[in-house]
Amino acid sequence: MTRRRLLGQTLLAGCSAAASPLLTPVTLASAPGDNRLVVIVLRGGMDGLDVVQPLGDPALTRLRPDFKLGEAGGAADLDGFFALHKAAGDLMPLWSAGELSFVHAVSTPYRGKRSHFDGQDFLENGGGDPDGTLTNGRDGWLNRMLSLVPSSRTDTAIAVGRHAPLILSGDNPVGAWSPEADLDISAQAELLLEQIYAEDPLFANAADTALELSAERDAPDMSPARAGKAEPLAAFAAERLNRDTRIAAFSIGGWDSHRRQMGVIERPLKELATALTTLKEKLGPNWQRTTVLAMTEFGRTVRQNGALGTDHGTGGAMVIAGGTLRAARVHGTWPGLGERALLNDRDLMPTNDLRRYAGWALRGLYGLSSVDIERVVFPGVDLGLDPKFLA
Amino acid sequence: MAIPRHVMAEIRYGFGLRPGAPTHDGAAALLASLDRTDPYLTVGGRADFATRATLVQDNKDARRARRKQEAGAEEMYKSSVSALRKTIAADIKWSVEAAMLSPQPFRERLVLFWSDHFSVSGPSLRERTMIPDMINGAIRSTVATSFPAMLRAVITHPAMLQYLDQSMSVGPNSEAGQAKKRGLNENLAREVLELHTLGVDAAYTQADVREFAELLTGMTFDADGFRFRPRMAEPGAETVLGTRYGRGKATLGTVEKALRDLALRPETAAHLAGKLITHFVGGPPNPGHLDQVASAYLENHGALMPVYAALLDHPAAWRGEFQKVKTPFEFIVAGFRAYGIPHKTLRQLEPRVLTRLVMRPMAAMGQPYLSASGPDGWSEDPADWITAPGLAERILWAQMMAARFGDGVEPAAFLARTLPGVASRALQRAVRRAETREDALALVLASPEFNRR
Incomplete structure (x- = not known):
């Protein structure tokens, strides 16, 4: 019996004609122009220390003695200090081409209870309150940004995926699209299902078989045509971006690696790599005008935990890709992993507000003013000096 | 684990908690709800028997015309099929609405229980079009009165007469039988004895089945509804379980008398008591509980209110352990209730959304609408529902609901209000640890605690 269902649905695609009195003549004349922005929300807390491994920091192997790091784990050297996790190996051509950074x-300003839900809401809302309180409008920063970009088309911005994410929700109508979905269970969700069924043999046995079937179906070699769900999301986004859409957002989940991180992180990381390579491939010449920002609600603890995993932390990594980049680089200020360098003696100390980088991307792509970004899109952010990651 | 009484009442005897909906704090409150008028007995806008019969007849006519390749028949057939589908879709919406919103959820659960006791299902659209009329007209209308009244109403309803072939059964010595060389069909007679009244373990014989089948002849229906046709009825007396019924000319009164006698036998009392307890509490029934319910039934001549009182007024009825699993329909309704989906949203659901949210998932979870595989209805065994694909569908549905209705719903609060005193520590922890809001909300509906009752 097949358990595949069509959950696909088309949501609203309303007319967005929002204009703002704050617009400069330049933006009025050209925006949204030809530049494309894709924002990927990495849900579950991506471990930046595993994806972009600071091999040059002597403390790393002491903090994570059982992780396969660097060469031992097949990671590819980036700049002599950082190395890229093996599962993201498909991204190395982008790095070589200067299209990956x-x-x-980095982190959001959220310093609350390290809750996924609050953390993600906060990331998507773009506010600046360390407790995680959302801005009054409880809307998404990409949606607020639309108010500052004259958009005559109904599909200037689209949310791709089964659920319209908060990041694009708000007063400005946006398009939404969903692919056919399958029983799609992240490693963490599978683990949690096993836990809630553990005490009930009837459910535990049925779930055991059900999840096994689901895992078999998801194995890439079982069905080469279906390399996971990020591929169709990215392909669809690219197709739309090749037409009138200029801004697209979707999510990749499955990062919550509390157990056996080595195995767990592979799938979402491959999905992310597939998403980026698919975007490049399908966007063709438009890739040169595209910027991709992939961001997560928080990083993870610097020390491995008792289950060969990591727990919810603070500082992490952000991924930037696209033909618009100046060069391949690991940006940011490295705080070090020494005893005193950690936040609360457990987390990577954030040295940058990730909103700064998103803000500079908006400025570079759509000519938004610093004032608009610091007041409307990311209230309270200090854009500071241009990190100059765009060409 | 101490589950508050009002929570147990809603979960075991209703469809779970719904934010803002009044709860029932025990047996007395549940019983009192049955004393009030059923707001869903006469809701306007539902197709009545005549309308349904006309739609069915139109469909039959169109089918015949199409077979003869008459001009315009194809169009006629298509439009008649679409009319049937529309009626069925409206029925489903209506069933979900009644279960989801009625202030008397116990009544709705009883309507479902008795509909399953008298299970009628249909492979064809025509059959499925008639069944809701039986549920509403014969079961809902008698659910808080008496079992003999319900039995009579159901057994004389066209949907049942058709389903168990009674309308085809002709007394061999009747006028019609002699003229057309047609004969008896034992189907309904056997099922009344085996499923509806005495139960399969009772001491009846094939001879009883045969005599009872002869007794039932003459019961048929036409476009106006039930008809007793003496021309089809076997003349003379029949002996069922040692009692002689009728002599000379067959009458409907004789059939009614026999049905009433069967209804009031102790085997029937024990059979119904066992089924009620197994359905609501789980089986095998506690012997004291069983005896209490069966005695209430017999002492009150099949009156149902005292039976429900006896069902609820026993420690076993409130035992903290959840033995049963919600059927797919109960699960789906409970999910809608948990999210507090408003009436308006339900009313406005487009047919394709209704298909995606209710009909297709019900079928995928193993309970296609009005399509039980036999007259014995749906399984009472949890293991028949919680299979690998069945559970996978429930998980999938839970995810779909979270995606569709989870906006702004705080998972911990959702869990707390949906399963107060019920959620295990493991579930509470899992909901906290889920990596997305949607995953967390889906875990609540996918949990054993939510799926059991």
Whole structure:
């Protein structure tokens, strides 16, 4: 019996004609122009220290003695200090072409309870309150940004995926699209299902078989045509971006690696790599006008935990890709992993607000003013000096 | 684990908690709800028997015309099929609405229980079009009165007469039988004895089945509804379980008398008591509980209110352990209730959304709408529902609901209000640890605690 269902649905695609009195003549004349922005929300807390491994920091192997790091784990050297996790190996051509960058030791201003839900809401809302309180409008920063960009088309911005994410929700109508979905269970969700069924043999046995079937179906070699769900999301986004859409957002989940991180992180990381390579491939010449920002709600603890995993932390990494980049680089200020360098003696100390980098991307792509970004899009952010990651 | 009484009442005897909906704090409150008028007995806008019969007849006519390749028949057939589908879709919406919103959820659960006791299902659209009329007209209308009244109403309803072939059964010595060389069909007679009244373990014989089948002849229906046709009825007396019924000319009164006698036998009392307890509490029934319910039934001549009182007024009825699993329909309704989906949203659901949210998932979870595989209805065994694909569908549905209705819903609060005193520590922890809000909300509906009752 097949358990595949069509969950696909088309949501609203309303007319967005929002204009703002704050617009400069320049933006009025050209925006949204030809520049494309893709924002990927990495849900579950991506471990930036595993994706972009600071091999040059002597403390790393002491903090994570059982992780396969660097060469031992097949990671590829980036700049002599950082190395890229093996599962993201498909991204190396982008790195070589100067179309991939990272920002390390970034986070949102959220310093609350390290809750996924609050953390993600906060990331998507773009506010600046360390407790995680959302801005009054409880809307998404990409949606607020739309108010500053004259957009005559109904599909200037689209949310791709089963659920319209907060990042694009708000007063400005946006398009939404969903692919056919399958029983799509992240490693963490599978683990949690096993836990809630553990005490009930009837459910535990049925779930055991069900999840096994689901895992078999998801194995890439079982069905080469279906390399996971990020591929169709990215392909669809690219197709739309090749037409009138200029801004697209979707999510990749499965990063919550509390157990056996080595195995767990592979799938979402491959999905992310597939998403980026698919975007480049399908966007063709438009890749040169595209910027991709992939960001997560928080990083993870610097020390491995008792289950060969990591727990919810603070500082992490952000991924930037696209033909618009100046060069391949790991940006940011490295705080170090020494005893005193950690936040609360457990987390990577964030040295940058990730909103700064998103803000500079908006400025570079759409000519938004610093004032608009610091007041409307990311209230309270200090854009500071241009990190100059765009060409 | 101490589950508050009002929570247990809603979960075991209703469809779970719904934010803002009044709860029932025990047996007395549940019983009192049955004393009030059923707001869903006469809701306007539902197709009545005549309308349904006309739609069915139109479909039959169109089918015949199409077979003869008459001009315009194809169009006629298509439009008649679409009319049937529309009626069925409206019925489903209506069933979900009644279960989800009725202030008397116990009544709705009883309607479902008795509909399953008298299970009628249909492979064809025509059959499925008639069944809701039986549920509403014969079961809902008698659910808080008496079992003999319900039995009579159901057994004389066209949907049942058709489903168990009674309308085809002709007394061999009747006028019609002699003229057309047609004969008896034992189907309904056997099922009344085996499923509806005495139960399969009772001491009846094939001879009883045969005699009872002869007794039932003459019961048929036409476009106006039930008809007793003496021309089809076997003349003379029949002996069922040692009692002689009728002599000379067959009458409907004789059939009614026999049905009433069967209904009031102790085997029937024990059979119904066992089924009620197994359905609501789980089986095998506690012997004291069983005896209490069966005695209430017999002492009150099949009156149902005292039976429900006896069902609820026993420690076993409130035992903290959840033995049963919600059927797919109960699960789906409970999910809608948990999210507090408003009436308006339900009313406005487009047919394709209704298909995606209710009909297709019900079928995928193993309970296609009005399509039980036999007259014995749906399984009472949890293991038949919680299979690998069945559970996978429930997980999938839970995810779909979270995606569709989870906006702004705080998972911990959702869990707390949906399963107060019920959620295990493991579930509470899992909901906290889920990596997305949607995953967390989905875990609540996918949990054993939510799926059991």
